[in-house]
Amino acid sequence: MNHINLLLVDDEKAFLDTLTKRLEKRGMNVTAVYSGQDALAELKTQKNFEVVILDVKMPQMDGIETLVEIKRQDPLIEVIMLTGHATVETAIDGMKLGAFDYLMKPCDLDVLIAKASEAADKKRIHEDKIIEARMKEITNRRP
């Protein structure tokens, strides 16, 4: 369960680097990128991300735009919004657009991990259900 494939997106490099190290130390597969565009590019090249942790407030492409784009590319990927307090409304908007949850910066690492795990679980269950349905479909196929 701890081996979650995480993509961290935040323009605050110092924060992100340390967070990456700490999460890696806890056994996560973490990729860190510093902008929305990079995140989208990364998602295109590497298909196995399960959870994206996305900062709402970024220059150029902000969190909401990135979220919409991510969901368009791969609806099954779970996204957790990361926000300062002033942008709670944006985080709520994000959840309406399909984000899994939101976290307030600075966030407790344990909470972050818990949420990420939940999100990953959900995605796995989701994928399992899809596979199941697929199998059912296949098994029910008539020659």
Next chain:
Amino acid sequence: MMTTSPTEREIFYQALTIRIRILIMIVSFFPMLLTTGILFYKFNQLYTEKMQTHTLELVQKHSLEIDTFLLEKLGNIRYVARQFDNNQPPSAFLKYHLENLRNEYGDVFTDLGLVNQNGIQFAYEGPFKLENADYSLAHWFINATQRPYYISDVFTGLRGYPHFIISIRIASADVNYILRATVNFGAFNSLVENIHIGKTGIAFIINTKGQLQTKKEISLNRAFVSFITDPRNYDDNETVFTRQQDDITGKKYLCVASMLKHINWLMVFRQDINDAFSELWKTQILTLICFIAGCIAILSVAFILPKSIVRRLSAADEKNEAMNQQVVESGRLATIGELAAGIAHEINNPVAIMIEEAGWMEDLLEEEESEGTKNMDEFKRSLKQINTQGKRCKEITHKLLSFARKNDSTTNDVQINDTIMEIVSLTAQMAKYNNVLIKTILNKNIPYIRISPSEMQQVILNLINNAIDAMEKTGGTITIETKISQIEANHLVITIEDDGPGIPKNNLDRIFDPFFTTKPVGKGTGLGLSICYGIIQKMGGKIDVNSQVGVGTRFRIWIPFQEETKKSI
């Protein structure tokens, strides 16, 4: 913002008071003065004119009467003279005619006499013994000899009584006599004396020398006499109007003089000015009293009105200034809020990084543990402290951000019951955990109010949260009630009451102060109620609190509503 100091404003108000006062006085005094003055003058003129006309008419009538009287008497004597017959004894002639005259005219003629050209009265009929009286040097005789007839001035003469004489020259071939008749002075006098106007109006007759021809004892000054005897001063009606001051008594008189036609006498009518114009003066005094009353009224208005106007003005100014102050204050608060938000936001990121770094160090120390560094525990404690304090920072910045955050303050017509129900359902879960029951008594008939719903939510949520916090340990009941206020007209009142531990009296006064909190450090910012207070104030409402330790706390919020927007559900 007004920058004038209180004394400057005082001066301004004073100047304003004076300006208004002067304006009132000018605007009221000028027309009043003009109206009163014109009326006063015109009335005066008219009255004087009327009075003069009246007096003139009277004098003219009487002078005509006297003229007629004299003419008649002259005619009588003329007639007698014509009857004179030299063959008849003179005394018999005189006696016969005097008797006739007396029979006809009563006691007008005192006596009759015949005087020869030497001035000797050779025949006389009358009560006095004047036969053979010598008139050769008498003034009247000298005049009489030169004219066909003559009427003398009043004089005392030989008999020692004032009288006057009508004399006719009888000049025929053989005689050259003068028939003289003495007119009863009393009878003549009464003609004049009967003229009365008012209390002091009297008439008298003077000759051209200013000598009185009637009985009245009247002092006349020389200038006056010379004026009225001067024919040049007479108008078409042969009257003259003048005023005379008595030399002795100093009284002022109104005088009218009229020339008699058949004799060089003047009929003079004289009336005390005080008497003549008494009616006018009464009216004038009345006018003056009215005028003074008007002045007093104007003055009092001019003194009272500007004061009250300026007082109201200054009150309005003060209110305005207070409002300005408030606007500035809230503006400054907003600016500070924005600044605080900016700073909070900027601080938030570094704090996040610091917490992460501390966490990373903790993680790393975990690995070192096996080596057993001697300060390991201290490192750990220190990092934990960094973490804790970092989180405290986060707490503060979040509160600051929420304080400064721009609320959705767009107003709507809101049914407050719906807002309350929303918040109650939102807090129901938390209330249940804390053993708190939320009861609502919502009056269905309360009107819609025009407020910002999100701000109202914030207020109610804050109050409910506070109540729940207060009853965290004990549990209890929160009662929320809405109704139309009985105390404040056109207000509805929301009561939020709990049966928690209550608020101590010395905290109660400061409960709405910003940053006042009884919660332990790091738990509360002390901004919640102060924000509520600000929101309610902005809505034009009121919030108050009643609390008794051990019994509970009650918050009441009054919100105004417009009568015309009142709707029933």
